[in-house]
Amino acid sequence: MSFDTKDYLDRRKEIVDRSLREYLPPHKAETKLHQSIVYSIHPGGKRLRPILCLAAAELICGSHKNVLPAACAIEMIHTYSIIHDDLPSMDDDDIRRGKSSNHRVFGEAVATLAGDALLTDAFSLITEKLLEEGMSSELILRVISIISEAAGSRGMVLGQAFDLEMDEGEHLLVNEISNTYLMKTAKMIEASVLSGAMLAGAGEGELSRLKSYSEKIGVAFQIKDDILDVTGNHDATQESKGKNGEKKHTYVSIMGVQASKAKVSELTNQAIGELEGFHKTPNPLREIAIWLSEREE
Amino acid sequence: MSFDTKDYLDRRKEIVDRSLREYLPPHKAETKLHQSIVYSIHPGGKRLRPILCLAAAELICGSHKNVLPAACAIEMIHTYSIIHDDLPSMDDDDIRRGKSSNHRVFGEAVATLAGDALLTDAFSLITEKLLEEGMSSELILRVISIISEAAGSRGMVLGQAFDLEMDEGEHLLVNEISNTYLMKTAKMIEASVLSGAMLAGAGEGELSRLKSYSEKIGVAFQIKDDILDVTGNHDATQESKGKNGEKKHTYVSIMGVQASKAKVSELTNQAIGELEGFHKTPNPLREIAIWLSEREE
Numbered sequence: 153m154s155f156d157t158k159d160y161l162d163r164r165k166e167i168v169d170r171s172l173r174e175y176l177p178p179h180k181a182e183t184k185l186h187q188s189i190v191y192s193i194h195p196g197g198k199r200l201r202p203i204l205c206l207a208a209a210e211l212i213c214g215s216h217k218n219v220l221p222a223a224c225a226i227e228m229i230h231t232y233s234i235i236h237d238d239l240p241s242m243d244d245d246d247i248r249r250g251k252s253s254n255h256r257v258f259g260e261a262v263a264t265l266a267g268d269a270l271l272t273d274a275f276s277l278i279t280e281k282l283l284e285e286g287m288s289s290e291l292i293l294r295v296i297s298i299i300s301e302a303a304g305s306r307g308m309v310l311g312q313a314f315d316l317e318m319d320e321g322e323h324l325l326v327n328e329i330s331n332t333y334l335m336k337t338a339k340m341i342e343a344s345v346l347s348g349a350m351l352a353g354a355g356e357g358e359l360s361r362l363k364s365y366s367e368k369i370g371v372a373f374q375i376k377d378d379i380l381d382v383t384g385n386h387d388a389t390q391e392s393k394g395k396n397g398e399k400k401h402t403y404v405s406i407m408g409v410q411a412s413k414a415k416v417s418e419l420t421n422q423a424i425g426e427l428e429g430f431h432k433t434p435n436p437l438r439e440i441a442i443w444l445s446e447r448e449e
Numbered sequence: 450m451s452f453d454t455k456d457y458l459d460r461r462k463e464i465v466d467r468s469l470r471e472y473l474p475p476h477k478a479e480t481k482l483h484q485s486i487v488y489s490i491h492p493g494g495k496r497l498r499p500i501l502c503l504a505a506a507e508l509i510c511g512s513h514k515n516v517l518p519a520a521c522a523i524e525m526i527h528t529y530s531i532i533h534d535d536l537p538s539m540d541d542d543d544i545r546r547g548k549s550s551n552h553r554v555f556g557e558a559v560a561t562l563a564g565d566a567l568l569t570d571a572f573s574l575i576t577e578k579l580l581e582e583g584m585s586s587e588l589i590l591r592v593i594s595i596i597s598e599a600a601g602s603r604g605m606v607l608g609q610a611f612d613l614e615m616d617e618g619e620h621l622l623v624n625e626i627s628n629t630y631l632m633k634t635a636k637m638i639e640a641s642v643l644s645g646a647m648l649a650g651a652g653e654g655e656l657s658r659l660k661s662y663s664e665k666i667g668v669a670f671q672i673k674d675d676i677l678d679v680t681g682n683h684d685a686t687q688e689s690k691g692k693n694g695e696k697k698h699t700y701v702s703i704m705g706v707q708a709s710k711a712k713v714s715e716l717t718n719q720a721i722g723e724l725e726g727f728h729k730t731p732n733p734l735r736e737i738a739i740w741l742s743e744r745e746e
Contacts, residue, residue: 313480
């Protein structure tokens with residue numbers, strides 16, 4: 153049976169978009185703060201993280217229907233991180249996903265607050281809506297723990313702090329770059345996959361293999377972004393520019409394009425290897441890993 | 450029996466400080482991000498919010514020992530809000546609690562991330578440490594829900610957004626000021642009291658009265674701050690300055706000092722009235738309400 157990954161992703165994106173519109177209704181944004189929130193949430197980007205959350209749930213129990221609040225909360229956290237990352241004091245980006253970045257429209261103060269609100273509201277959403285979905289309190293707490301650990305000072309935020317320091321010129325080891333990518337990008341991808349799987353009833357062994365899968369596709373995803381910045385028709389304004397606009401070290405700037413491509417393939421193959429114990433064909437997580445490694449934007 | 454409120458607050462502050470040092474150990478801050486976090490957490494300020502959390506627990510069950518993770522998480526959220534509030538794009542304050550504000554020491558980017566991390570890590574702390582304290586998952590989820598609602602886009606962050614718009618010159622109704630204070634300050638004070646009481650086993654009727662108590666002391670607290678900015682030996686750099694340093698509307702600037710003092714007394718008396726059903730003497734929440742209304746700094 154052939155699997156149309158593009159079609160799969162489009163349909164899941166539609167589901168995520170619909171849920172986000174339900175949880176954060178655009179027409180109800182009355183204050184400037186809420187308009188700023190809604191501006192960055194809709195229409196949003198690829199919705200990769202929530203789709204991974206849905207796909208992991210489908211892999212475990214065949215359905216994603218109870219995990220949508222977690223998936224959307226993760227997208228809210230991703231969106232907050234982008235709003236703050238674009239601020240003048242951080243990466244200073246004027247354009248995001250083809251439109252003006254949040255602070256260019258609403259000002260730095262409101263953009264900062266919109267990010268703060270999205271991060272905070274994500275935890276309200278998980279708590280309240282997962283209870284409504286009939287999830288057990290124990291499981292919801294585990295999901296909150298996983299997501300907050302992945303997003304906090306030992307996860308994504310630490311990765312962002314490392315990233316700020318990767319100015320070109322400084323000597324940097326490739327391990328330091330990989331570790332930054334693990335923190336900055338892979339941790340939240342891991343939280344997406346694990347929370348979906350966990351809410352769908354995955355056992356500890358399954359979670360352990362999915363953790364390993366996620367770390368590998370997370371780092372591969374970030375290296376692939378670096379490659380597309382150099383070679384492709386990528387929206388190249390986001391990833392490679394440092395504070396004050398100077399260039400930053402990336403995996404590609406240190407290892408070169410060929411070695412970087414080889415690394416993406418290697419990580420992707422290792423990630424797929426972690427899925428061997430799951431007897432589901434087609435396996436959406438396998439197909440997404442391949443699609444991510446081959447994408448051209 | 451006489452109650453030494455100052456001594457009570459000092460002892461509770463010591464307990465909170467000790468717990469915060471345990472949860473966020475200063476000597477383990479290896480990265481710049483963690484140094485920035487630790488810089489704003491220790492020694493901190495009055496610790497009013499966590500003390501209220503402890504006091505509410507004591508009122509309900511005579512002990513505060515299981516609520517410390519919630520109390521400290523609330524202080525972390527308060528600290529994040531201060532770091533972001535001091536940023537140049539927001540209130541642009543160079544001094545906080547007698548020392549340089551976070552971004553003056555660590556730069557805007559790291560300060561922004563330190564705030565983000567404190568907010569996120571607060572939810573990790575509540576989840577993990579309250580479970581260790583033997584609290585039920587249902588109760589922990591209720592606490593997370595209360596705190597995230599109070600801190601998010603319908604609570605503190607909305608209050609901050611309103612606050613940014615309170616530039617002098619614009620016509621403003623006193624109701625709008627009161628509503629801003631309710632959001633910006635009282636919501637998190639309410640979350641502090643309610644989470645302490647809830648974890649100590651308070652019933653719905655008790656929670657409802659404590660909610661009303663908290664709203665009143667929260668608004669009174671902010672008006673008292675305004676009064677001290679004008680009359681007192683207050684660290685006046687924080688509250689009355691708008692973006693770009695221009696003056697902002699406050700309750701006092703609209704109503705005058707005398708009417709503001711009368712409002713603080715009225716709200717404090719109403720708050721104390723809400724405590725009548727609690728048969729504990731001395732009642733620490735009553736004494737704190739009085740102390741807050743009479744403080745001179």
